[in-house]
Amino acid sequence: MTRRQLMTGLLATAIASIIFLLPFIFIFVTATKSSQEASLLNFSLPGGWHLWDNFIKVLQARNYMLLLAYLNSTIITVCAVAIMVLCGAMIGYLLQRRSSRWNKIIYAMVMVGLIVPPAVVPTIWVLQGIGLFKTIHGMILIQVAYGLPFSVLMYRNFVAAIPQDLDEAAIIDGAKPLQVFFKVILPLLKPATVTLIVVKSIAVFNDFTHPLYYLPGRENVTVQLTLYNFQSQFETQYNLLFMNILLVTIPPLIVFIFFNRQIVAGMTAGAVKG
Amino acid sequence: MSSVTLTQIKKSFGSVDVMNNIDLSIEKGEFCVFVGPSGCGKSTLLRLIAGLELVTSGKIVIGDRDVTHAEPSARGIAMVFQSYALYPHLTVRENIGFGLSLAKRPKAEIKAKVEAAAEALQLGHLLDRKPKALSGGQRQRVAIGRAIVRNPAVFLFDEPLSNLDAALRTQMRMELTDLHRKLGATMIYVTHDQVEAMTMADKIVVLNGGRIEQVGTPMELYNKPASPFVAGFIGSPKMNLIEGSAAEALGCKVYGIRPEHLCLSTTEGQWEANVRHIERLGAETILHLDTVVIGPLIARVAGEEVPPVGTKIFASAIEGREFRF
Amino acid sequence: MRKPKSAYPYWFVLPGAVIFTVLFLAPTVASFWFAFTRWDLYSAQFIGLDNFVQFFKEPFLVQGLWNTLIYAFLTSGTKSIFGLLLAVLLTSGIWAQGFLRTVVFFPVLVSTIGIGITFAALMHPTKGLINVGLDQIGIAGPGWLTSASLALYSIAFVDLWKGVGLATLIYIAGLSAISPDYYEAARIDGATRLQQFWRVTVPLVRPATVTVLTLSLIGGLRSFDLIWAMTKGGPGFSSDVLASVVYKQYQSGFYGLSTAGNVILFVLIAIIIVPMTYLFSRREVHQ
Known part of the structure; x- marks a missing residue:
């Protein structure tokens, strides 16, 4: 490393720390303060250490709503991503392996799904029609519908790297179509699946807009909705508000630490080919 | 009793006929070898027998069962596939047992x-490895297993x-021939390499x-190629095939003589x-000759004592070894 | 003649196709009907172009349209410029390169609502850290989110802050696909560092630029949650965009008008993104 690279690095680190890290430090510091201190919104160190206090208070707020929100968000994220992975892999596999005139239509639908924003009110109308409005099931299926195009595209590209000989060997070994898919193809798609799970879990967990439309009401709140609602409730209690932000920030941070490589792969693969 | 019978097999992809009236x-x-240049349909024929492709018309019988639509x-x-098609996520043991476990056979069996x-x-010590950790020859054996x-x-x-290097290929040729002898099973083998065909086959289908x-x-x-194509395909170096007026002068449309059936002389x-x-x-030693009358010729002679480049010599065909088509 | 079944049966598509068709495609198609109606979710009455006429007559709705365009082009342009600069910096082998990449990228993964609330606090006109900081050096900071002429740009800045990491990541992938041979050839030809950047990096990183611009334009035109968390479109309607207009009309029960806003958003995205991808893919062929 040259001296120049070292100096640039030090300078960049200093600037990046101010621009990119300061807001996070601010979140953490404010979350540890008492409510009087926090309302000043300044950057001083807390006079007293209230991290645990604030944590308990946020949990207890509105009759343990945050816990319910975490439960709901977890259910939605896990189910939606699982269905997205399975349906996406099946469509991507078929799209790559079997050429037919339907393929063009499916590709067109994938592009439409990636670009076009959902028509929200008509979607509410459809959800009401099939009895899924304001339900967790409905929210799960909505997330699947919105995330599926990306999943299909990603799997199609990965299936292309698996030689078709493997399918044929399995067919000769007596595998039925579902067995070829589940015993041979799906295990080989594991890298794509891990990336997809990580990237889409974060996206679904962080989604605010769609739960806002399709999941109104107290019993089905998600983490992002709770945070948004706390914003007005805790106007005078910034310490609790920021404790909430801190709690919302931690899950992606943990995922990021463990799956950095997969996230980077997923974000750029989807992007460069999209 | 024949093991595999093909009757009037025809295969088209769209409007393109790739196989026509195959009876075999x-x-x-x-040990039957299908040989031919790339694109001749040998792999397609094998895939039709395997059932990976369906015939457009005709009948396939294996044993005494009509399997045309099975x-x-x-x-x-x-x-056994060219790429071996080993399942990368399974161990050697699981790869070999995959079909049996799909058929839900008892674990002990x-x-x-x-x-x-x-x-x-000789794969006993490799059973718990993944295909990635095997050499080319070992992978080949797993595929056979x-x-x-x-x-x-x-x-x-x-x-x-x-996909194997030359030395390993010779060894695997021998192993496959041994295996055939030991199992006594019917084998159909596709290759573009006439040496493999010649050395391994009981019957060659060109x-x-x-x-x-x-x-x-x-x-x-x-010894008795039915056409100039077969004559040119079997044997190395390739048979000299002479066409046009030079061949007509020799009393045929195509005149063939193998390089090893040419006699060289410095005098006549x-x-x-x-x-x-x-x-x-x-x-x-292989000699490339330019003749005055019939154009270029290739001759193959034993030993290394040959006239230097530029020498004038005479070549003659050995009696009874010429082919006239 | 019995045909053996294909190893790739069409029904594999079915579960995904049903979900997508019912919950995405059908509402999208239906919106082209409901946009022309007065609608309360139970009965729809056809009123022709009235919703669209009303949309373009109301100044604050028209402003939402303009704001959408300003916001989308501003964020995608700045993300692309800063993304490229950061990517060049973070592939040049500087000290703490890996750490810096992580720091720049992390905001992409964080809850937009959380970021919005945090920056709303930092941009507080009197107590916010930004204005307190500016005060220290003798500058009277403006009301970042309370001034009607500034709010949209302040939010766009936060969007840049949150999203530049993704642009950087894509540019880093694009830069690492450029063979070092080009730079060596340019150096032998006597190109300075700046010339190398303009003559080698910028043209050769074009596929990444297309991706960044397309992705952030689509995202920018659709953006809602950051704006909603920071200003709810205010003060007044000064930071409203199409997506927030759609939500506001929905909240007020003007379902037909809301859906008309949605249709305008489709059309806007279509007339910007479709020619863009067409243009870029065509020029790529000609190169």
């Missing part, structure tokens, strides 16, 4: 069969040695442009020629 019967226990797994065949096959192929445990009536091989050119034992094809002979190029292979 392969005897039980025979699923691949119900035809009593096993196949699978274990016994897999281990017997592995023993026969996977075929063996199916206990098929017919083994199908699709260019199985083309294919060209979706048709069968000739069927016969290796020596029948060598059939055709006067100039030595243009010499390839010394040690035990034998």
Whole structure:
């Protein structure tokens, strides 16, 4: 490393720390303060250490709503991503392996799904029609519908790297179509699946807009909705508000630490080919 | 009793006919090689027998069962692919036992069969490895092991040695021939390499442009090629084939003489020629000659004592070794 | 003649196709009907172009349209410029390169609502850290989110802050696909560092630029949650965009008008993104 690279690095680190890290430090510091201190919104160190206090208070707020929100968000994220992975892999596999005139239509639908924003009110109308409005099931299926195009595209590209000989060997070994898919193809798609799970879990967990439309009401709140609602409730209690932000920030941070490589792969693969 | 019988097989992809009127019967226990240049339809024919492609018309009988419309797994065949097609996520043991476990056979039976096959192929110590950790030859053996445990009536091989280096290929040729002798099973083997065909086959089927050119034992094809195509395809270096007016002067449309059936003399002979190029292979030498009357000729002589480039010599065909088509 | 079944049966598509069709495609198609109606979710009455006429007559709705365009082009342009600069910096082998990449990228993964609330606090006109900081050096900071002429740009800045990491990541992938041979050839030809950047990096990183611009334009035109968390479109309607207009009309029960806003958003995205991808893919062929 040259001296120049070292100096640039030090300078960049200093600037990046101010621009990119300061807001996070601010979140953490404010979350540890008492409510009087926090309302000043300044950057001083807390006079007293209230991290645990604030944590308990946020949990207890509105009759343990945050816990319910975490439960709901977890259910939605896990189910939606699982269905997205399975349906996406099946469509991507078929799209790559079997050429037919339907393929063009499916590709067109994938592009439409990636670009076009959902028509929200008509979607509410459809959800009401099939009895899924304001339900967790409905929210799960909505997330699947919105995330599926990306999943299909990603799997199609990965299936292309698996030689078709493997399918044929399995067919000769007596595998039925579902067995070829589940015993041979799906295990080989594991890298794509891990990336997809990580990237889409974060996206679904962080989604605010769609739960806002399709999941109104107290019993089905998600983490992002709770945070948004706390914003007005805790106007005078910034310490609790920021404790909430801190709690919302931690899950992606943990995922990021463990799956950095997969996230980077997923974000750029989807992007460069999209 | 024949093991595989093909009757009037026809295959088209869209409006393109790739196989036409194929009639062929392969005897039980025979080692049959399909050979031909790339695109001749040999792999397609193998895939039709395997059931990976369906015939457009015609009939396929394996054993005494009409399998024309049967699923691949119900035809009593096993196949070794060019790429081996080993499942990368499974161990050698799981790869060999995959078909048995799909058929829901008892665990003990699978274990016994897999281990017997592995023993026969000297894979015993590799059973718990993944394909990634194997050499090319070992992968090849696993692919064969996977075929063996199916206990098929017919083994199908699709260019199985083309991914191996030359030394390993010779060794695997011998191993496959041994295996054939030991199992006594019918084997159908696709290759573009006439050396593999000649050294391994009981019966060779030469294919060209979706048709069968000739069927016969290796020596029948060598000694009595039915067409200039077969004559040129079997044997190395390639037979000298002379066409046009020079051939007409010799009383035929195409005149053929193998390089090893040419006599050279410095004094007299059939055709006067100039030595243009010499390839010394040690035990034998290949000479490229320019003749005045019939154009370029290739001759193959024993030893290394040959006239230098530029010398004028005479070449003559050995009596009874010429082919006139 | 019995045909054996394909190893790739069409029904594999079915579960995904049903979900997508019912919950995405059908509402999208239906919106082209409901946009022309007065609608209360139970009965729809056809009123022709009235919703669209009303949309373009109301100044604050028209402003939402303009704001959408300003916001989308501003964020995608700045993300692309800063993304490229950061990517060049973070592939030049500087000290703490890996750490810096992580720091720049992390905001992409964090809850937009959380970020919005945090920056709303930092941009507080009197107590916010930004204005307190500016005060220290003798500058009277403006009301970042309370001034009607500034709010949209302040939010766009936060969007840049949150999203530049993704642009950087894509540019880093694009830069690492450029063979070092080009730079060596340019150096032998006597190109300075700046010339190398303009003559080698910028043209060769074009596929990444297309991706960044397309992705962030689509995202920018659709953006809602950051704006909603920071200003709810205010003060007044000064930071409203199409997506927030759609939500506001929905909240007020003007379902037909809301859906008309949605249709305008489709059309806007279509007339910007479709020619863009067409243009870029065509020029790529000609190169």
